[in-house]
Amino acid sequence: MRPRNKKTGQHRHPRASSQARTAPKRDYSRWRALTLASVYVLMVIHVVHWKLAGRTLAPLELNEVMYTLELGIVTAGFVFMAVAVLATLIFGRFFCSWGCHILALEDLAGWLLGKLRIRPKPIRSRMLRWVPLSAMLYMFVWPQIARLLAGHPMPILHVRSDAQGWASFVTDNYWRNLPGPGVALLTFFVCGFVMVYMLGSRGFCTYACPYGALFGIADRLAPGRIVARGDCAQCGKCTAACQSHVLVHKELAAYGRVIDPACLKDLDCIAACPEGRVGYGMTKPSILSLPVRSAVPRLAYDFSWLEEVLVALIFLASLLIFRGLYGIVPFLLTLAVGGILAYFTILACRLTSRPFVRLNNFHLKQRGRLTKSGWAFAMAALAMAGFTAHSALIRYHEFQADRLFASAQHDFARTGVFTNSAEVRDAIHHFEFARSWGILDRPEQATRLADLHAGLGRSLADAQEFEDALRHLEAAAAIRPQSAPDSYNLAVVLSAAGLSDRAIAEYRRTTRLAPTDPDAQNNLGLLLASHGDFAAAIHHLELAIRLRPDFALPHFNLGRIHLTGGNEQAAIRHLEAAVSLDPNLAPVVRELIQADRH
Numbered sequence: 251m252r253p254r255n256k257k258t259g260q261h262r263h264p265r266a267s268s269q270a271r272t273a274p275k276r277d278y279s280r281w282r283a284l285t286l287a288s289v290y291v292l293m294v295i296h297v298v299h300w301k302l303a304g305r306t307l308a309p310l311e312l313n314e315v316m317y318t319l320e321l322g323i324v325t326a327g328f329v330f331m332a333v334a335v336l337a338t339l340i341f342g343r344f345f346c347s348w349g350c351h352i353l354a355l356e357d358l359a360g361w362l363l364g365k366l367r368i369r370p371k372p373i374r375s376r377m378l379r380w381v382p383l384s385a386m387l388y389m390f391v392w393p394q395i396a397r398l399l400a401g402h403p404m405p406i407l408h409v410r411s412d413a414q415g416w417a418s419f420v421t422d423n424y425w426r427n428l429p430g431p432g433v434a435l436l437t438f439f440v441c442g443f444v445m446v447y448m449l450g451s452r453g454f455c456t457y458a459c460p461y462g463a464l465f466g467i468a469d470r471l472a473p474g475r476i477v478a479r480g481d482c483a484q485c486g487k488c489t490a491a492c493q494s495h496v497l498v499h500k501e502l503a504a505y506g507r508v509i510d511p512a513c514l515k516d517l518d519c520i521a522a523c524p525e526g527r528v529g530y531g532m533t534k535p536s537i538l539s540l541p542v543r544s545a546v547p548r549l550a551y552d553f554s555w556l557e558e559v560l561v562a563l564i565f566l567a568s569l570l571i572f573r574g575l576y577g578i579v580p581f582l583l584t585l586a587v588g589g590i591l592a593y594f595t596i597l598a599c600r601l602t603s604r605p606f607v608r609l610n611n612f613h614l615k616q617r618g619r620l621t622k623s624g625w626a627f628a629m630a631a632l633a634m635a636g637f638t639a640h641s642a643l644i645r646y647h648e649f650q651a652d653r654l655f656a657s658a659q660h661d662f663a664r665t666g667v668f669t670n671s672a673e674v675r676d677a678i679h680h681f682e683f684a685r686s687w688g689i690l691d692r693p694e695q696a697t698r699l700a701d702l703h704a705g706l707g708r709s710l711a712d713a714q715e716f717e718d719a720l721r722h723l724e725a726a727a728a729i730r731p732q733s734a735p736d737s738y739n740l741a742v743v744l745s746a747a748g749l750s751d752r753a754i755a756e757y758r759r760t761t762r763l764a765p766t767d768p769d770a771q772n773n774l775g776l777l778l779a780s781h782g783d784f785a786a787a788i789h790h791l792e793l794a795i796r797l798r799p800d801f802a803l804p805h806f807n808l809g810r811i812h813l814t815g816g817n818e819q820a821a822i823r824h825l826e827a828a829v830s831l832d833p834n835l836a837p838v839v840r841e842l843i844q845a846d847r848h
Contacts, residue, residue, distance in 0.1 A: 278517040282347060286354035293351070300424040308421045309428060312461050313389070313581075317416065320393050322405030326419050335464065341474035343465050347516035352454055355442025360451045360493065368611050372450030372495050374551045377562045378457040378589050385460035385585055429580050437583040440590070447610065448590050451493040456512065458585040466511035470537040476508040476519060477531045491522035500546045502528065509536030557596050564592040571642045577692035591638070598631040644688045648695075651680035655698050658705075667709045674706045700729040704736055707743065716747035734764035741773070750777055761790075768798040776807050784811055802832035810842065 300306035307326055308314075312334075314327030334345045346353055363370060397404070409418040417423070429437065445453035455462050476498065488498040496510045498519045508519075520528045553561060568588040572579050597614070600607045601624060607615040614624035654677035661669055668674045681699040685691055707722035723740040730736050741756035757774035764770060775790035788811060794804040809825035812818070825839045 276517075276521045278521050282516055283354075283357065285348050286351070286357065289349060289351050289354060297424065300422075305420055305422045306424055308417055308419055309424055309426070311427055314427060316389060316393070318407070319390060320397075320405065321416075322407050323410050323416055324407050324418050325416075331461075335468050338465050338468040339471055342472040342515050343469040343511065343513065344474075344515045346455060346462055346465055347514035352438070352441050352459070353452070353514075355438055356446050356452055356454060357493075359443040359446040363447065368447075370447050370450045370453075370610055373448075373453075373593060374549060375457070375553055375558065375561055375592075376551055377553075377558045377565070378449075378592065381457055381565065381585060381589065382459050382463035382466075385458070385581070386463040389460055389581075390464070429578065433578050433580065433583070437580060437586075440583060441586045444590055445586050448593055450495070452495070452514070453589070454586060455494070455514070457589045458582065460582075460585075469511045469513070470509075471535050473532045473535055474515075474530065475533055475536065476502075476513060476515065477529055477533055478502040478506050479527050479529045482527045483525060485524070487522045487524060488519035488528050491518040493518065495549075497546055497549075498528070504546050505536075505539050507533050507536070509539050511536070553596060557599075560599070561592040561596065564595045565589065567642075568592070568638070571638060571645050575641055575645055575648070576688060576690040577648075577694060578690070591634070594631065594634060597627070601628060601631075640687075640689075644684050647680040647684040648692070651677050651684060651695075651698070654680065655702065658702065662705060667712070668702075668705050671706060671709065674702050678702050678706070696729050700726045700733070700736065703729070704739060708739060711743045711746065716743060719743050720747065732763060734760055734767060734770075737763055738767070738770055741770075745773070745777060750780065753777055754781070766797055768794040768801050768804070771797065772801065772804045772807065775804065779807065779811050784815060787811060800831055802828045802835060805831065806835055806839070809839070813842065 296306060296309075309327065310330040311327045312331050314325040315331050317323045317325055318328040334349070338345060360370070394404075411417050412421050412423065416426070428434065441454045441458070445458070449457055482499060482502055484499050484503060486499050488502075489496070489500070492498050492513075493516065494512045494514050496508060496513050496519075498508055498513075501508045501510060515530070517530065520530065522528075551558075565588040568591045569584055572587050573581060573584040597607060597609060601615055601620065605615065605618040606613075607624070609623075609627065612623040612627075613621050614627050615621065620628065654673055658668055658670070658674050658677055661673075678699065681695060681702070685695060685699070703722040703726035707719045707726060710716075710719035710722065720740070720743055723736070723743055727733070727736040727740050737756055737760040741753050741760055744750075744753035744756055754774065754777050757770055757777065760767065760770040761774060771790045771794035775787040775794065778784075778790065779787035788808065791804040791808045791811070794801060795808075805824045805828035809821045809823075809828060812821035812824065822843075825843065829836045829839050
């Protein structure tokens with residue numbers, strides 16, 4: 251019979267106390283923290299090397315795997331991902347807990363919250379647990395299926411350089427596939443801190459990370475696992491220490507090893523075992539063991555089925571609203587925002603229907619009455635609802651503008667003009683709404699809007715609708731004040747509309763923006779001559795000839811000016827040069843000379 255504990259009266263294993271006294275104290279958390287911190291150190295060194303040398307190793311971004319799968323470009327990110335997956339197939343899911351920069355932020359957030367005596371409650375959702383796998387399939391598998399359905403051949407793996415558009419290994423465009431610093435910091439804050447507070451430690455790993463889903467699949471095939479070392483007292487300390495919320499002691503008792511792919515091999519469970527009964531070793535992969543529900547009970551979910559449906563709807567809506575918003579919100583940030591917004595919505599709904607509602611340390615509602623924290627949360631919920639609605643409106647106009655722009659560009663590429671002016675006007679309306687009411691301006695939005703104004707203005711000018719044409723060309727020039735082509739097009743139409751004074755001023759601006767443009771110099775010289783400013787006209791026409799010696803028109807215009815000024819010798823020289831460069835001018839030159847002699 252086992253001896254009893256004198257204080258608790260419970261039986262204990264006869265070897266447990268001696269093991270507890272002799273088991274060495276192990277702490278892997280500091281080593282892991284040091285390893286994860288070194289990831290950021292290496293990132294900084296990578297950026298500094300790029301800034302100093304101008305060229306560096308291409309970014310080891312896992313999302314560059316998509317360029318390999320879709321275009322066949324073997325990238326450094328693909329090689330890095332392949333090595334990580336191969337290592338996971340052998341040793342298990344170590345990369346996530348020892349090499350992921352997002353998990354470093356999650357652990358930091360958990361540590362800081364612990365210092366504030368806040369222990370975020372892990373949220374269990376049926377719907378959100380499918381997000382990482384769905385995102386992984388969307389990123390890596392769906393493009394291949396779409397390729398096969400379209401009948402396109404699979405890409406051939408190859409290596410590229412910067413000169414070919416997308417360098418595989420060494421590049422001078424390190425930031426080619428990364429968000430700007432502001433968006434990167436926002437992504438780190440939301441994925442690493444807000445998700446931990448709202449959804450619990452490892453919230454991003456559990457409910458957002460598509461790469462984690464791939465590593466989880468590989469982990470099922472790995473022989474490297476957390477294993478039981480002899481008899482286990484089932485004290486549950488290993489489970490309490492697991493930040494991934496795996497029932498470690500239950501799985502060790504049922505299978506002799508941890509089979510849950512959520513296990514990130516951070517080794518905290520090994521350090522927590524007072525008897526030294528938990529370890530790491532090579533054993534049978536988890537895919538060869540069927541889960542036994544009676545041995546490892548499934549934890550209860552936090553949401554009802556009706557709430558789960560709402561979670562799914564809110565997540566999908568946020569994905570449509572926020573992904574690509576203002577052209578800067580990346581996919582991973584959108585996934586995190588979707589999970590946070592879904593839980594935020596559930597809490598807001600519970601405030602209206604439940605007598606008690608709590609968020610971590612804050613009681614939002616007690617005995618049917620909102621607390622001060624509850625009122626603050628309600629105000630935050632209203633603000634978030636307003637921001638989401640505003641973002642949805644902006645995203646709708648962005649989507650419609652991009653769709654109509656693509657159609658208009660296809661039409662322009664085929665015909666050389668915008669044949670469907672109504673479509674172009676609609677696109678302009680959507681772009682201008684998004685620019686006027688949006689919080690930020692998309693980087694490419696202004697360029698596309700200016701292209702539409704300029705193209706429509708030229709089409710209207712060809713149709714002799716000068717008033718409407720000038721309005722659109724002026725809008726294009728206002729959006730791109732440093733664009734010489736927009737200024738030139740506006741000057742041409744001003745001249746055609748008989749507004750020569752404004753045309754001269756605009757041509758002068760064009761020549762300042764593009765002093766080596768011979769067409770602008772020639773047209774400006776011609777207009778100045780029509781206003782009687784022959785000296786300035788000659789200067790610009792001669793400059794046009796120097797810029798382009800084979801340009802016939804400035805020779806012709808100089809010939810006319812010299813004829814008017816009585817310098818027949820210079821006039822004949824320039825007119826003959828014009829005819830030699832463009833024989834089609836010969837009849838006009840003959841008539842001009844004959845008229846001058848009579």
